[in-house]
Amino acid sequence: MYRTIVCAIGTGPRETAERILNRAAGLIDKDGSIFVIHALEAAPRYMAASLPEDFETAAIENAEEKLALLCRQMKIPALVEVHTGSAARVLLTAAQEKKADLIILSTHVPDITDYIFGAVVDRVVRHAKCSVLVDRKPSAGQGPGRPAR
Numbered sequence: 001m002y003r004t005i006v007c008a009i010g011t012g013p014r015e016t017a018e019r020i021l022n023r024a025a026g027l028i029d030k031d032g033s034i035f036v037i038h039a040l041e042a043a044p045r046y047m048a049a050s051l052p053e054d055f056e057t058a059a060i061e062n063a064e065e066k067l068a069l070l071c072r073q074m075k076i077p078a079l080v081e082v083h084t085g086s087a088a089r090v091l092l093t094a095a096q097e098k099k100a101d102l103i104i105l106s107t108h109v110p111d112i113t114d115y116i117f118g119a120v121v122d123r124v125v126r127h128a129k130c131s132v133l134v135d136r137k138p139s140a141g142q143g144p145g146r147p148a149r
Contacts, residue, residue, distance in 0.1 A: 001029045002131075006095045007036050007078070008105035008124075009067060010087070016106050017070060020135055024104055025076050027133075034078040035098055036071060038063050039090035056084060088123035095130055103128055106135040 005024045009017045024034045040059055043051055052058075063082040071078045083090045095103050107121055125132050 001032070002027050002102040003029050003032045004098050004100045005032065005034050005102045005104060006091065006098060006100040007034060008087070008091050008103065008120075009036050009038050010106075012106065014070070016135070016137065017067075018074065019137075020104050020106060021071065021074055021076050021078070023133065023135060024078075025074075027102065033098075034076065035094065035100070036067050036078045036080045037091055037094045038067060038080075038082045039087040040082060040084045041086065042084050060084070087120045088127075091120070091124055092127055095128060100130050102131045102133060104133045104135060106137065 005028055007020050007024050009020060021034075021036070028034055040056070040063065043055070060082045064080050067080045067082070071080065081094065083094070091103060091105065094100075103124060105121060105124060107119075121134055125134065
């Protein structure tokens with residue numbers, strides 16, 4: 001059991017977010033805390049001039065509202081935080097500030113940017129000062145509780 005869990009919730013499918021939150025709820029101590037962390041990548045400089053002045057603030061508020069609603073619907077008491085910056089850096093900073101003893105995040109299908117810039121999961125696993133649980137989506141034909149063949 002864990003005292004403080006940081007859950008990384010990205011822009012992926014809702015089922016992934018639900019799976020991560022359910023894992024956290026099952027692993028948290030009775031008086032523990034769950035923090036839902038979402039990172040918004042900053043808009044490239046060349047785009048920033050064409051965006052509305054309050055774009056970043058509105059995006060943060062929108063993400064916070066959606067994540068808080070998800071937690072309420074799932075009846076999982078969690079504190080939601082949305083920050084701007086690279087996902088790995090945001091997660092590692094949040095985990096350190098909150099003295100987390102577990103970070104939960106999920107994998108995705110690798111794409112070319114992972115090979116160029118490195119995957120968020122790789123960076124978090126390599127640099128975290130606490131345990132990291134990497135949630136993997138079951139492959140087709142493999143149920144959530146069934147081992148791969």
